[in-house]
Amino acid sequence: MSVxxxxxxxxxxxxxRLGNFLGSLVLTFLGLTAVTFVIGxxxxxxxxxxxxxxxxxxEVYDAARISMGLDRSVPEQYFLYLKKLLSGxxxxxxITSQSVLSDLIHFFPATFELATIxxxxxxxxxxxxxxxxxxxxxRWPDHLVRVIGLFGYSIPVFWLGLVGLLVFYGELDWVSGPxxxxxxxxxxxxxxxxxxxxxxxxxxxxAIFWNAFSHLVLxxxxxxxxxxxxxxxxxxxxxxxxxxxxxxxxxxxKGRSYYGAVWKHAFPNIMVPLITVIGLxxxxxxxxxxxxxxxxxxxxxxxxxxxxxxxxxxxxVLGGTLVxxxxxxxxxxxxxxxxxxxxxxxRTS
Amino acid sequence: xxxxxxxxxxxxxPSLRQWLASDAPTSRRQAMLxxxxxxxxxxxxxxxxxxxxxxxxxxxxxxxxAPLIAGHVSPVHQSLADRLAPPSSLYWFGTDELGRxxxxxxxxxxxxxxxxxxxxxxxxxxxxLAVGLLAGYLGGWVDAVxxxxxxxxxxxxxxxxxxxxxxxxxxxxxxxxxxxxxTAWPPYARIARAETxxxxxxxxxSAIVLQGASTWRILFRHIMPLCLSSLIVRLTLDMAGIxxxxxxxxxxxxxxxPPIPEWGAMVSAGRDVIxxxxxxxxxxxxxxxxxxLGFNLLGDGLRDVFDPKNT
Amino acid sequence: xxxxxxxxxxxxSVSFSGRCGITRAVRNATFSLGRERLGxxxxxxxxxxxxxxxxxxxxxxxxIVTAKRMSFAGxxxxxxxxxxxQALRGRRISMVMQDxxxxxxxxxxxxxQVQEAYRLHxxxxxEEARRRALAMLDAVKIRDPDLVYHLYPHQLxxxxxxxxxxxxxxxxxxxxxxxxxxxxALDVTVQNQVLRILDNxxxxxxxxxxxxxxxxxxxxxxxxxxxxxxxxxxxxxxQANALQAAKHPYTRALLxxxxxxxxxxxxxxxxxRNPEWLL
Numbered sequence: 013m014s015v016x017x018x019x020x021x022x023x024x025x026x027x028x029r030l031g032n033f034l035g036s037l038v039l040t041f042l043g044l045t046a047v048t049f050v051i052g053x054x055x056x057x058x059x060x061x062x063x064x065x066x067x068x069x070x071e072v073y074d075a076a077r078i079s080m081g082l083d084r085s086v087p088e089q090y091f092l093y094l095k096k097l098l099s100g101x102x103x104x105x106x107i108t109s110q111s112v113l114s115d116l117i118h119f120f121p122a123t124f125e126l127a128t129i130x131x132x133x134x135x136x137x138x139x140x141x142x143x144x145x146x147x148x149x150x151r152w153p154d155h156l157v158r159v160i161g162l163f164g165y166s167i168p169v170f171w172l173g174l175v176g177l178l179v180f181y182g183e184l185d186w187v188s189g190p191x192x193x194x195x196x197x198x199x200x201x202x203x204x205x206x207x208x209x210x211x212x213x214x215x216x217x218x219a220i221f222w223n224a225f226s227h228l229v230l231x232x233x234x235x236x237x238x239x240x241x242x243x244x245x246x247x248x249x250x251x252x253x254x255x256x257x258x259x260x261x262x263x264x265x266k267g268r269s270y271y272g273a274v275w276k277h278a279f280p281n282i283m284v285p286l287i288t289v290i291g292l293x294x295x296x297x298x299x300x301x302x303x304x305x306x307x308x309x310x311x312x313x314x315x316x317x318x319x320x321x322x323x324x325x326x327x328x329v330l331g332g333t334l335v336x337x338x339x340x341x342x343x344x345x346x347x348x349x350x351x352x353x354x355x356x357x358x359r360t361s
Numbered sequence: 362x363x364x365x366x367x368x369x370x371x372x373x374x375p376s377l378r379q380w381l382a383s384d385a386p387t388s389r390r391q392a393m394l395x396x397x398x399x400x401x402x403x404x405x406x407x408x409x410x411x412x413x414x415x416x417x418x419x420x421x422x423x424x425x426x427a428p429l430i431a432g433h434v435s436p437v438h439q440s441l442a443d444r445l446a447p448p449s450s451l452y453w454f455g456t457d458e459l460g461r462x463x464x465x466x467x468x469x470x471x472x473x474x475x476x477x478x479x480x481x482x483x484x485x486x487x488x489x490l491a492v493g494l495l496a497g498y499l500g501g502w503v504d505a506v507x508x509x510x511x512x513x514x515x516x517x518x519x520x521x522x523x524x525x526x527x528x529x530x531x532x533x534x535x536x537x538x539x540x541x542x543x544t545a546w547p548p549y550a551r552i553a554r555a556e557t558x559x560x561x562x563x564x565x566x567s568a569i570v571l572q573g574a575s576t577w578r579i580l581f582r583h584i585m586p587l588c589l590s591s592l593i594v595r596l597t598l599d600m601a602g603i604x605x606x607x608x609x610x611x612x613x614x615x616x617x618x619p620p621i622p623e624w625g626a627m628v629s630a631g632r633d634v635i636x637x638x639x640x641x642x643x644x645x646x647x648x649x650x651x652x653x654l655g656f657n658l659l660g661d662g663l664r665d666v667f668d669p670k671n672t
Numbered sequence: 673x674x675x676x677x678x679x680x681x682x683x684x685s686v687s688f689s690g691r692c693g694i695t696r697a698v699r700n701a702t703f704s705l706g707r708e709r710l711g712x713x714x715x716x717x718x719x720x721x722x723x724x725x726x727x728x729x730x731x732x733x734x735x736i737v738t739a740k741r742m743s744f745a746g747x748x749x750x751x752x753x754x755x756x757x758q759a760l761r762g763r764r765i766s767m768v769m770q771d772x773x774x775x776x777x778x779x780x781x782x783x784x785q786v787q788e789a790y791r792l793h794x795x796x797x798x799e800e801a802r803r804r805a806l807a808m809l810d811a812v813k814i815r816d817p818d819l820v821y822h823l824y825p826h827q828l829x830x831x832x833x834x835x836x837x838x839x840x841x842x843x844x845x846x847x848x849x850x851x852x853x854x855x856x857a858l859d860v861t862v863q864n865q866v867l868r869i870l871d872n873x874x875x876x877x878x879x880x881x882x883x884x885x886x887x888x889x890x891x892x893x894x895x896x897x898x899x900x901x902x903x904x905x906x907x908x909x910x911q912a913n914a915l916q917a918a919k920h921p922y923t924r925a926l927l928x929x930x931x932x933x934x935x936x937x938x939x940x941x942x943x944x945r946n947p948e949w950l951l
Binding site for chain 1: 728730754758759760761762763766767769771774775776777778779780788789792793837840841844
């Protein structure tokens with residue numbers, strides 16, 4: 013029997029693909045840093061000015077110029093840039109006067125909270141809906157999912173956010189408005205995890221908890237819609253493919269009901285590609301968060317980037333771009349890798 | 362049996378439709394037109410795709426005839442006494458914070474949107490094609506290097522990088538186009554390369570090589586035309602994303618600058634008054650939505666026509 | 673004990689409506705079956721597989737099944753409800769499919785797939801079901817049932833996979849087994865092994881068998897009676913040992929087309945199709 017060789021052959025190819033993944037990761041990160049380097053040094057009109065701001069004194073300007081290595085050759089400059097990045101030095105933000113790194117750490121939890129809850133919503137609603145759509149191909153659940161998916165690719169997220177505010181905050185008063193928490197409640201709870209919901213629950217400050225919740229509901233739902241649209245669409249597509257396979261008929265021959273075959277036979281076969289899809293959705297939500305946070309004045313990375321944009325704070329913009337880009341790339345490549353090692357084609361070799 | 366008094370039998374000429382749908386075309390022109398005809402019929406039999414096509418055609422018409430459709434009302438003329446007026450028979454879509462007619466601005470905004478979309482397409486498709494053709498045909502280290510670069514750019518987040526580029530380049534339509542193009546080209550290189558690799562192996566290419574054709578000739582006269590259909594499908598599908606990204610940039614103040622009416626910027630302008638004067642931000646957003654929807658429907662339809670195995 | 677026919681089918685028709693009009697996959701098929709072996713022979717597109725699926729109520733949703741009569745052990749199948757179909761399938765009628773690469777669920781272990789077929793129809797503990805599954809794997813001559821129980825389908829060879837499939841479909845002890853091209857996906861050397869296992873099991877349990885295949889030779893040696901299908905119709909019905917006396921020109925052409933070692937020809941005979949056969 014080929015079992016033993018099969019397993020060892022599998023292990024070897026997994027390790028090989030892992031190496032491939034890590035190599036791609038490093039290369040792509042380098043590419044990203046190269047891009048931010050080029051943007052920061054060559055595309056901005058005066059790179060030094062972009063870093064120190066227009067109100068800097070001549071000494072600060074000159075010092076910055078030297079520390080940025082602008083008197084040296086391009087490859088040297090890039091190397092210096094990389095070295096700084098690796099030690100966490102992304103410069104200082106002109107607005108907050110903090111190091112960009114500490115800013116990013118400060119603003120990250122809010123984005124993480126938003127993206128995570130939105131993805132959870134997307135999974136909880138999107139997966140069952142997608143399965144039902146695939147199981148009833150050609151009937152109304154199927155059409156519904158296709159329409160939802162279509163809208164998810166066509167509606168601008170910043171507009172949906174505004175309309176959401178108009179309807180649910182302005183007209184219906186069901187949720188709180190922009191911002192993460194009412195000003196009155198700001199800074200009362202000690203920030204342990206950086207996620208207000210958790211921190212306030214720990215301290216039993218339930219008024220604050222519900223206030224934070226009512227602020228979170230709308231932006232999370234808006235982002236959640238895009239996640240749900242994508243996940244439902246992909247789930248439907250995977251299910252349709254599996255339901256056409258012979259083993260599903262075999263399950264029914266054994267005596268399984270249609271839904272028994274759908275959930276107990278077809279669904280387990282899509283779980284792995286689905287995890288990949290969920291990961292990809294999470295990554296793309298990070299991008300959607302940029303505009304959503306701007307609309308909802310949500311103090312996360314996206315908002316940080318756009319505010320820095322308005323103030324011409326290139327250090328902050330590029331620092332934020334690096335972080336968001338790195339997470340985006342990391343999640344994407346990791347999901348590709350996961351999919352490859354679990355690809356059924358790998359098995360029937 | 363015909364009698365000599367009967368009128369002479371008319372010469373039977375095939376109708377245009379029969380000629381196009383013929384199974385045995387007698388000329389290259391007939392074959393090409395026949396294919397095109399079949400594609401159009403297949404597309405139109407799909408109601409969703411047909412809707413998409415109509416939306417896109419309407420967009421083009423509106424953009425071309427914008428001044429006429431807007432009733433020659435200027436999109437930039439301010440009438441501060443009438444600012445933030447609700448939709449009425451005078452101002453169909455109301456006015457914005459500077460008293461400009463939103464209907465006229467939305468209609469003229471179609472021009473901006475179409476311009477951006479066309480410019481990005483014109484930049485992105487040739488670059489992607491060139492990279493893909495070279496990589497696929499030359500193979501070896503050229504392929505490896507080009508595809509590595511493509512994969513790196515493919516992994517980048519589109520909006521965030523377009524933001525960073527536009528932030529550095531400064532506002533303006535051309536800069537927005539460059540910013541978007543820099544992250545939008547990789548899929549086309551991938552597609553072109555995949556098609557080139559398949560085609561380059563075929564016998565007719567070997568035949569042309571034996572006839573002494575130069576690499577350039579092979580690439581551009583023979584291989585490239587065969588890649589075009591996949592590229593067009595992909596481009597149409599991507600248009601919606603490009604429009605949304607451009608609108609996003611516009612929303613953030615990058616891209617077209619005031620007083621040029623750009624839909625994303627218009628939504629941003631209406632943001633402060635969304636609760637009381639909803640029409641200022643809502644209506645341009647609807648325009649973005651409808652146009653993206655149209656391109657998505659059309660792209661799905663085109664993909665079904667060219668590549669029916671995708672349901 | 674004499675019992676009536678296991679299966680009675682009269683005027684079974686299956687049609688599919690597609691973009692190019694209506695396709696009639698099965699046309700007015702009439703036959704009956706006792707506890708014997710019936711072979712259905714035909715080329716691709718003759719409707720034999722579709723007829724098999726119709727007997728299990730598993731024709732794809734776009735297909736329309738009509739029959740003047742279709743009953744199993746006296747129970748009418750035409751108007752059967754879903755719940756009753758589920759009770760019937762696996763327990764009284766079962767089917768072995770062609771290719772275990774596709775007909776076994778790739779992410780569920782073999783043992784679990786086999787015992788599922790048992791537990792769907794019998795209340796039992798998981799221990800009991802496991803025992804029975806192992807016994808069944810042993811009955812299909814799998815050498816190391818304990819090991820195979822915990823394997824996934826892709827880890828099995830074709831022959832073992834098909835034997836696992838047989839185990840899965842026979843564990844609930846159905847009365848009628850439909851074998852849809854059970855050996856067509858296997859290497860020739862393995863085909864005979866699997867056929868022998870099938871032979872023994874069917875005989876030991878006194879089951880009825882419908883053997884669907886394109887291979888006239890296998891069918892004629894394996895079955896008691898043979899139906900020949902062409903274009904959705906049954907064009908010939910005769911005893912397996914009387915095939916040489918077959919009347920329909922298509923059957924005669926099929927018989928002539930089979931190459932023979934005793935009478936080698938320089939050119940193989942080809943079936944010349946008469947469009948009248950499709951009417």
